[in-house]
Amino acid sequence: MLDRPSNAASRTSRAALDALAELLGDRLALGYAEREQHGRGESYHAASPPDAVCYPAGTEDVSRIVRVCAAHKVAIVPFGAGTSLEGHVGALNGGVCIDLGRMTRIVALHAEDLDVTVEAGVTRHQLNNHLRETGLFFPVDPGGESTLGGMAATRASGTNAVRYGTMRENVVSLTAVMADGTVIRTASRARKSSAGYDLTRLLVGSEGTLGIITELTVRLYGIPEAQTAAICAFPDAAAAVATVVAMVQCGIPVARVELLDPRTIQAVNRFSGLALAEAPTLFMEFHGSPAGTAEQMGLAEELGRHNGMLSFEAAADADTRNRLWRARHNVHYAIQAMRPNARVWSTDVCVPISNLPRCIADTQADIDAAPFFIATVGHVGDGNFHLGLVIDPDSPAELAEAEALNDRLVRRAIALDGTCTGEHGVGSGKIRFMALEHGAALGVMQAVKSALDPLGIMNPGKVLPA
Numbered sequence: 496m497l498d499r500p501s502n503a504a505s506r507t508s509r510a511a512l513d514a515l516a517e518l519l520g521d522r523l524a525l526g527y528a529e530r531e532q533h534g535r536g537e538s539y540h541a542a543s544p545p546d547a548v549c550y551p552a553g554t555e556d557v558s559r560i561v562r563v564c565a566a567h568k569v570a571i572v573p574f575g576a577g578t579s580l581e582g583h584v585g586a587l588n589g590g591v592c593i594d595l596g597r598m599t600r601i602v603a604l605h606a607e608d609l610d611v612t613v614e615a616g617v618t619r620h621q622l623n624n625h626l627r628e629t630g631l632f633f634p635v636d637p638g639g640e641s642t643l644g645g646m647a648a649t650r651a652s653g654t655n656a657v658r659y660g661t662m663r664e665n666v667v668s669l670t671a672v673m674a675d676g677t678v679i680r681t682a683s684r685a686r687k688s689s690a691g692y693d694l695t696r697l698l699v700g701s702e703g704t705l706g707i708i709t710e711l712t713v714r715l716y717g718i719p720e721a722q723t724a725a726i727c728a729f730p731d732a733a734a735a736v737a738t739v740v741a742m743v744q745c746g747i748p749v750a751r752v753e754l755l756d757p758r759t760i761q762a763v764n765r766f767s768g769l770a771l772a773e774a775p776t777l778f779m780e781f782h783g784s785p786a787g788t789a790e791q792m793g794l795a796e797e798l799g800r801h802n803g804m805l806s807f808e809a810a811a812d813a814d815t816r817n818r819l820w821r822a823r824h825n826v827h828y829a830i831q832a833m834r835p836n837a838r839v840w841s842t843d844v845c846v847p848i849s850n851l852p853r854c855i856a857d858t859q860a861d862i863d864a865a866p867f868f869i870a871t872v873g874h875v876g877d878g879n880f881h882l883g884l885v886i887d888p889d890s891p892a893e894l895a896e897a898e899a900l901n902d903r904l905v906r907r908a909i910a911l912d913g914t915c916t917g918e919h920g921v922g923s924g925k926i927r928f929m930a931l932e933h934g935a936a937l938g939v940m941q942a943v944k945s946a947l948d949p950l951g952i953m954n955p956g957k958v959l960p961a
Contacts, residue, residue: 507567507589507591510567511567511591514563514566515547515560523550531544533572533592534592536578536581536583538838540581541888542585545592546591549592549593550596551597559676561676564590564591570589570590571590573703573954574596575595575641575646576642578639581916581919581920582922583648583702583920595709597616598709600613605684606715610712611715612711613643613710613712614644614710615645615647615708619633619637626715630718631718633665634665634716635655635659635662638653638826638827639824647669647699648699648703649662650663652918653874654874655750656874657750657876659716661918662699662700667712667714668684668695668711668712669712670710671709674949674950678709702957702958703953719750720784721788723788723810724779724781725777725779725792726806726808727796727799727804727806728804729803730775730805732754732859733855735754739777739848742876745798748781748782749876751820752778753778753779753874754871755871756872759871760772760773762826762829763823763825763826766822767818767821767822772806778819780816827839834885837887838885838886840883840901843919846911851875851880854880854908855873855880858871858882858907861900861904865896867886867893867896870883871883877917878917884897914932915929923957927960930960940958
């Protein structure tokens with residue numbers, strides 16, 4: 496018999512742990528340090544450790560684990576790389592964490608069809624390294640070294656979404672384990688189908704509350720012949736956003752366009768050793784032929800000049816371009832480094848791009864009045880922007896102020912026909928906004944949840960209010 500771990504929220508019986516130990520052997524972990532590591536993401540949310548951590552080797556292992564948990568009514572929390580930002584991986588009701596990080600096989604590459612099937616634990620860097628000699632790449636780029644399974648579960652996107660789309664557009668098919676242990680495949684690899692309900696889109700973004708994604712087929716793209724980046728500084732954020740809106744409305748096919756406010760530039764300069772002017776700045780990238788990217792960049796520069804752009808600097812060579820994007824991807828850590836021993840409350844909203852200038856402008860007053868450091872970063876090409884609130888998680892006053900600021904931001908975005916989260920997902924952190932955003936549609940979501948997970952064991956306390 497195994498000793499049951501100490502956890503006040505535990506719902507994992509001794510019998511369940513014994514059954515899992517028999518199934519997994521040394522791939523079942525009960526030590527506190529390992530459980531605590533699996534109970535937190537990269538955000539301000541306090542850790543909620545599971546009672547045990549399971550390490551499956553493949554889909555059949557996941558199915559067997561889920562069958563044991565269902566038989567004993569044990570809560571299940573899927574885990575990828577732990578890079579989530581809204582409390583997705585906290586075991587709020589105790590239970591079992593299923594860590595898919597060891598499931599890293601590239602199952603099948605179909606280069607002629609521009610797709611690849613991988614296990615859920617494959618990361619985007621691992622996939623693109625595997626594809627390096629094929630002339631293909633996977634473009635969805637949320638910044639962190641996230642697993643593709645986790646990216647699908649949270650409907651992630653990132654810097655390339657304005658041109659290549661989010662995980663919603665780039666997942667072709669899924670293999671998933673449902674709440675009773677049944678293994679399903681949601682679709683074939685056909686580029687289109689009119690057969691039945693779209694279970695792929697149902698599971699993409701479901702955050703482990705309906706099923707556990709174990710394999711996925713994703714779209715690939717040809718590596719562009721030319722890639723050119725540019726850095727443009729502006730007198731204020733309104734001018735920068737106006738330039739992006741004009742670019743989108745003019746149909747300039749920019750691959751990436753990111754807005755960093757002066758505080759973010761300050762943090763990036765310090766953390767990544769850059770020397771950029773501390774002004775609202777756009778990082779842009781263009782993909783295509785040499786002539787095409789030159790034309791796109793010229794048009795973007797012209798629109799920027801029209802909006803009072805202060806400077807425009809191109810970066811065509813790969814080393815400079817990669818250094819810039821590494822600095823952008825390290826923004827979370829750069830912001831956190833501005834205040835030692837603090838945590839970043841990272842939030843995001845998304846609005847129709849025509850409403851983006853107003854949303855950012857109205858939010859600036861809150862930023863200016865806040866008693867702690869706040870940085871603004873935006874995937875502004877699709878109306879999505881983030882605030883990084885650098886707070887002392889042990890300060891009730893700062894937590895209350897951050898929560899109030901976040902609440903105002905979300906309500907402002909929803910009032911502008913936007914959403915409470917453009918890419919971070921709901922988790923437990925934004926669950927209270929679901930009724931405000933979805934109204935009566937929330938009841939339909941709850942009916943789907945009840946039908947597919949009648950025991951309520953799949954990542955409980957996430958996405959939907961109880």
